[in-house]
Amino acid sequence: MHADKSRKPISEENTGGQVTQAALSSGVGRASEAAIHYFSTNPYFQVALELGHMEHSRQHVPLAFAKRYFEGKAQTMTLWVGKRSWPVKLLAYPSAYKFSAGWGAFARENSLRPRDVCIFELTQRNQLDLKVTIFRQAG
Numbered sequence: 001m002h003a004d005k006s007r008k009p010i011s012e013e014n015t016g017g018q019v020t021q022a023a024l025s026s027g028v029g030r031a032s033e034a035a036i037h038y039f040s041t042n043p044y045f046q047v048a049l050e051l052g053h054m055e056h057s058r059q060h061v062p063l064a065f066a067k068r069y070f071e072g073k074a075q076t077m078t079l080w081v082g083k084r085s086w087p088v089k090l091l092a093y094p095s096a097y098k099f100s101a102g103w104g105a106f107a108r109e110n111s112l113r114p115r116d117v118c119i120f121e122l123t124q125r126n127q128l129d130l131k132v133t134i135f136r137q138a139g
Contacts, residue, residue, distance in 0.1 A: 057104030
């Protein structure tokens with residue numbers, strides 16, 4: 001996690017891979033609160049995981065981010081957590097982008113749970129690699 005305040009904060013337009021345990025005392029929004037302090041000069045987006053998306057092995061990608069940085073067609077991306085990687089298919093529709101094939105394995109192997117927050121950081125714009133930082137809801 002970067003602490004340099006001169007870097008851009010999380011937003012859909014500037015929207016990291018180590019796993020971080022949220023260190024706040026309240027149970028609700030613990031991961032979201034910790035993720036707020038993530039900064040990067042690379043484009044990135046933040047997603048709070050929902051049970052329905054995990055059960056159906058799909059995860060939405062913010063539309064504005066996807067349209068700006070990804071081609072408008074289905075393609076395979078690589079998600080990185082540390083030195084491990086997972087191929088994940090990105091589906092592209094006119095009004096939605098979603099991770100599909102491979103998302104279930106990524107979520108399972110990283111022990112993702114509802115209300116965990118993932119930050120997906122585009123580290124090289126000419127490659128379809130996203131570094132993922134996971135903030136655990138815990139409890």
